[in-house]
Amino acid sequence: MSTINVKVAAIEAVTPLIKHFTLVHEDGSELPSFSGGSHIVVTMDAEGRTYRNPYSLMGSPTDTQAYHISVRRQESSRGGSLFMHEHVHVGMRLKITHPVNLFSLSKLAHKHILIAGGIGITPFMSQIEDLKRVGADYELHYAFRAYEQAAFVNELEEMCEGHLHCYADSQGERIDLNALLSQQPLGSHVYVCGPSPMVVAVLETARNLGWPENNIHNEEFSSPPVGEPFKVQLAKSDIEIQVPAEMSMLEAIEAAGVKADSLCRGGVCGRCELTVLETDGGIEHHDHYLSDSEKVSCRSIMPCVSRTKGKRLVLDL
Amino acid sequence: MVGSGAVLSVWLIEEINMERGYWIKSKPVYTSLKWHEKATSHLVLATGIGGMAVLKLFQQMHPTQPVKVLYGKYGQMEADYSDTLKMVVPEGLHIHKFDDALLTQFQLELRDAQMGLRIYVAGSEGFIWDVVAAAKPFGIQEMEIMKEQADTLARSVYCVHCKTISKYVTTNITACCGCERMLFVRDHFSRNLGAYMGLMVDAESPGELPAIEEIYP
Ligand code: FES
Numbered sequence: 001m002s003t004i005n006v007k008v009a010a011i012e013a014v015t016p017l018i019k020h021f022t023l024v025h026e027d028g029s030e031l032p033s034f035s036g037g038s039h040i041v042v043t044m045d046a047e048g049r050t051y052r053n054p055y056s057l058m059g060s061p062t063d064t065q066a067y068h069i070s071v072r073r074q075e076s077s078r079g080g081s082l083f084m085h086e087h088v089h090v091g092m093r094l095k096i097t098h099p100v101n102l103f104s105l106s107k108l109a110h111k112h113i114l115i116a117g118g119i120g121i122t123p124f125m126s127q128i129e130d131l132k133r134v135g136a137d138y139e140l141h142y143a144f145r146a147y148e149q150a151a152f153v154n155e156l157e158e159m160c161e162g163h164l165h166c167y168a169d170s171q172g173e174r175i176d177l178n179a180l181l182s183q184q185p186l187g188s189h190v191y192v193c194g195p196s197p198m199v200v201a202v203l204e205t206a207r208n209l210g211w212p213e214n215n216i217h218n219e220e221f222s223s224p225p226v227g228e229p230f231k232v233q234l235a236k237s238d239i240e241i242q243v244p245a246e247m248s249m250l251e252a253i254e255a256a257g258v259k260a261d262s263l264c265r266g267g268v269c270g271r272c273e274l275t276v277l278e279t280d281g282g283i284e285h286h287d288h289y290l291s292d293s294e295k296v297s298c299r300s301i302m303p304c305v306s307r308t309k310g311k312r313l314v315l316d317l
Numbered sequence: 318m319v320g321s322g323a324v325l326s327v328w329l330i331e332e333i334n335m336e337r338g339y340w341i342k343s344k345p346v347y348t349s350l351k352w353h354e355k356a357t358s359h360l361v362l363a364t365g366i367g368g369m370a371v372l373k374l375f376q377q378m379h380p381t382q383p384v385k386v387l388y389g390k391y392g393q394m395e396a397d398y399s400d401t402l403k404m405v406v407p408e409g410l411h412i413h414k415f416d417d418a419l420l421t422q423f424q425l426e427l428r429d430a431q432m433g434l435r436i437y438v439a440g441s442e443g444f445i446w447d448v449v450a451a452a453k454p455f456g457i458q459e460m461e462i463m464k465e466q467a468d469t470l471a472r473s474v475y476c477v478h479c480k481t482i483s484k485y486v487t488t489n490i491t492a493c494c495g496c497e498r499m500l501f502v503r504d505h506f507s508r509n510l511g512a513y514m515g516l517m518v519d520a521e522s523p524g525e526l527p528a529i530e531e532i533y534p
Contacts, residue, residue: 110456182357184432187456210356210433212461 003043003095004031009066011090014151018119019085023067026093030064034099036127037191037219040067041265043095044083049247049255051080054265056123056193056219057099061130067096070151072119079246102269103193103219105130110187112138115175115202117194118145121152123219124193128159139163141180143198146170177205193219199288218288220266225286227307233314234258235277249303258317260303267305274315276301281310341504347445347466350374350437357433358382360426362448364389364416367439367467368398374437375405385409385426389419389440396468416444420451427455439465443473443484446511459508470533473512474502482512490518490529499526502533 010022025031034057044051059068071084088094103123105112112131114124121142131138140160144150147168156164167173181190181202190211192202199220206216229245234253243252250272253260263271267287276283276299285295287302294300301308301315350370352359359380363371368388386406390397391414399412413419427434436457438448445464452462471485474493481495486502493500493515500515507514519525 108456108458182431182433186427186430186432186434188432208355210353210435212458214458214461215432 003097006031006067006094006096008088008090008092008094011088014070015149017073017149018070018151019073020068020070021084021088023069023094023096024065031067032098033064034061034126035101035104036061036130037103037105037123038099038101038126039103039123039219039264040069040099041097042069042084044080044088046079046083046087050251051083052251052254052265053080053084056103056126058122058125061126067099070119070122100263102264103191103217105136105191106189106215106217108187109189109215110137111185111189112136113180113184113188113190114138114140115177115190115192115194115198116140116142117192117198118143119151120192120194120198120219121156122193124191125152125156125159127191128156132159139165141165141167141175143167143173143175143194144169177201178209181205181209181211189215189217191217191219196220196286203288219264219268220288225284225305225307227284228309230308230310230313232308233312234317235314236317243307248305249301249307253303253317260317262304265304267302270302272302272304273300274303274317275299276313277316278312278314279308279310280312281308283308283313341506343506343508344504345442345464345506345508347464350439350463350465352377352380353435353463356380356382356435357431359384359435359437360423360430361386361437362389362419362423362440363387363438363467364419364440364444365391365468366396366398367441367444367465368396368402370439370465370467372398372401372405383409385411387411387413387419387422387426389413389416389444391415416447420447423448424451424455427452427457430455435463436461437463437465439467441468441471441485442466443471443511444468446473446508449508450511472502472533473510474500474515475507475510475512476500476515478517482510483515487531487533488529489532490526491515 005026006023007026009024012020014020039054039056041052041054055069057067071081073085074081105127116124140163167175190206192199199218226246230243231240233240237258241252241256243249261271263269270289279298283298283301284307286305289302361371388402390399402410438445449459471487474483474486476493476495478498479496483494489502491500498517499519501518503514505514
C-alpha cells in the first residue's frame, strides 16, 4: 500500500486521555482530499515491533493542508495508542496510508442517524462537515462516561447547532435505542462508531426493528482485543508463528514477513479474511464482518481482530 | 443506423442462440413472497393473479405486526382474487380497480411510514417495477422490496432510439409505440427504467424481419 510521509505539526491534550494530532505533509505539499468517515493507518516503528493503527480523520474533508486524528490512551491494549501518547512528539515523522473510506455516508439516505460512543466520535466530525455542506437532515447522538472526559463537546455544539444529543453515563443518561430507531422516517440510515457492545446493540436493535442491512453502517476502531498467546501455522508459507498476547494475529503475520491483505484493521471491511484449514479450540471472532453462521462454521477468520483459544490453528496463507 | 445494425447482428446471434447456462446478470431474479420476521409493519401490494401470492403469504401466517394489503383487481390477465382476499385479510385490505389508484395510495402510505415497514409486491414485472419507481423518492432501495413475479411474463421495452417505453410486450419483436421502429426485445434489463432494452431489428435490411413469436405470454 502506498504511504505518505507526514510530520507531526501539533499535539493537543483534549482530555486527560485523548490527544489530538495534527499531521502535515513532510515536504509541505497538499495531502489527498478525502470524504467524511475516512481513516488512515498510522505506522509506528517502536523498538522491536511495528504498530499499524487505524484512526479516523476528523478534520474538514476540504482541508488538504493538514490531517487531524485523535487517539485515546488505551492502557490495557497492545501499545499503539501508548506509543502515540508517550513517544510521538511535535516534529516527528510518521508514515500513513492514503485515506480509505469504509464508513461513508449513504448518498441515498433521506436522514442520517449518527451514534457515537466515546472516541468513536471522530469519524462523525468529518462527516458532519459533509452533511452540513449538502444540507442533509441528521441527528448526532453522542454517549460518553462523563462531561469531564468527553472530547469535542463544545466544538460539536457549535458545529451541529440543534442536531446534537449528549448522554453522560455518570449522570445516568443512556441512549434509548429502541425509542430512537423505531421512530425514524423511511429512507433513514443509521451509523454507529464506538465500543463493541454499543456497536452490537445498535446493529441488533436496528435489525430487530426491521431496518434493511443497507441502511445500517458501523465502524469500530477499538484496538484488537488482548488475548492468550497462541501459535498459528501458515500452510502455504510453511511457517509457524507465535502470536503474543498483546499483538493481533495480523500484526504477527506481518512481523514474520508474510504478505497479508488488510484495510480497516478493525474487523469491519473483510479484506483480511483468511481460510481456516484446521483448528482445535475454536475461534474467538471479534469482527463484525462474518455472519453468525459463518462464525459458527469456523471456516474463516479475520486476523486483524480475531484469535483462537486452542492450541492449533492452521491457515491457508 | 448502419453502424448500430452491425452491432445488433452480433447481439441477435448471441441471444437467439443463447447457450444453456448463460445468464444475463442484469435480468432480475424474483422470489416467492415470505414474511420478514423482523419488521414493525408490513405493506403488501399485488395485482391480478398476484393476489394468489398474497393468499399464500397469509397461509404462512398472519403476522403480529400491522399489515396493509393494497390489491389491484385487474392485472394483465383477468383474475380477481378480491373476494377471497376479503375473507382472508379482514383488516387493512384496500381494493383498487386500477394500478394508478393503487400506486397513489401506496405513496400516501409511504409518506407517513417509518423505518421498520417492509414492502412486498406480487404481479407482472411491469407492476413490480412501477412499485419500485414509486418507492424510490422515499429513499427505499430496490433490493429492500420483496418481489414475486406473477401474472404475465410480458415485458416493458425501452426503445434505445427514441427512449419510449412500450408496456406489456409479449413477443420477441415488437413495434415501438413511440417511433414505430421494429424492436428486438433483449434480455438486458435496466433497474432504473424498469424495462428491457429494445433495439431496432431491421436496421441493416429494412423490412427483413425474423419470425415474430409470442415468447413472453
Ligand atoms: S482488515 Fe478489515 S476486517 Fe480485517
